Amino acid sequence: MSGTLVWGRAVARRGAFSRLDPRTRLALLLVLLVGIPSLPGLPVVLALALASPLASRALGMPAGFTRGMLRLALIPLLFTVAANCLYGPGSGLLPSPGLHGLRSGLLHSLHFWLTWFLFSLFWATTSPDELLRSMRGSGQTAPGPMQDFRLTVELALRFAPLVGEEAERLVLAQTSRGVEWGGNVARRAGQGVGLIVPLVTSSLRRAEALADTLVARGYGSGPATRAHEYRWPWREGLIPAGAAGALALLSRLR
Numbered sequence: 001m002s003g004t005l006v007w008g009r010a011v012a013r014r015g016a017f018s019r020l021d022p023r024t025r026l027a028l029l030l031v032l033l034v035g036i037p038s039l040p041g042l043p044v045v046l047a048l049a050l051a052s053p054l055a056s057r058a059l060g061m062p063a064g065f066t067r068g069m070l071r072l073a074l075i076p077l078l079f080t081v082a083a084n085c086l087y088g089p090g091s092g093l094l095p096s097p098g099l100h101g102l103r104s105g106l107l108h109s110l111h112f113w114l115t116w117f118l119f120s121l122f123w124a125t126t127s128p129d130e131l132l133r134s135m136r137g138s139g140q141t142a143p144g145p146m147q148d149f150r151l152t153v154e155l156a157l158r159f160a161p162l163v164g165e166e167a168e169r170l171v172l173a174q175t176s177r178g179v180e181w182g183g184n185v186a187r188r189a190g191q192g193v194g195l196i197v198p199l200v201t202s203s204l205r206r207a208e209a210l211a212d213t214l215v216a217r218g219y220g221s222g223p224a225t226r227a228h229e230y231r232w233p234w235r236e237g238l239i240p241a242g243a244a245g246a247l248a249l250l251s252r253l254r
Helices: 022-037 041-051 050-059 065-084 101-127 128-136 144-176 187-217 235-250
Strands: none
Touching: 022 050, 022 128, 022 235, 041 050, 041 144, 050 065, 050 101, 065 235, 128 144, 144 187
16 A cells, blocks of 8 residues: 555546456456566666656556655665675675676566556556456356355455555544554554554444345345446457567567
């Protein structure tokens, strides 16, 4: 969770990419996650990394989205560059800095940044419950245990951002009452316990209300119906296929 992205809640403005089927977005993400680390050329990877702010704006991300993601990934990026620079190819127990290690560190750090950025873009445009609803299809032919398992996974993923939002409200409420956060390990542990108890209580109440809602709506008493049926247009399959072809072409560039 950051100031610009809450996992489980899509924050991007509606656009052409957000209107794609969630399965198309997932297939495109998998193609990019597999293909980008295989790009060997540093100029190509650097150009893609520099284009990440443009991609963020084109997909309707909030202001400061790329900056926030970069701030979260800054320490792993710097560690990757430093480790490869000090312990590059041919080094032993002692550090052996060199330009070859620096180049390798830059390449690996840019690969990490693109992977992290793409993953963040996906969850900023696709909520988990939307993705799971599209992947389960109509659900009318699935056996009862499978439907229960799918519902359990959906509810678990959907509750994650709700618990995070509840924790934020509790922190703000306690801060307004004069609670000062931080300090040594024992103090932070005590503050964490003070948050866990009301979080568990509110989660149990929410679960009981959800169970009553399922009973009131007749869950399990007949075939499942959907308010919206997701149909994957075959034309959208050309998008991840085109991305795979473009990555294969870029991988040949040095």
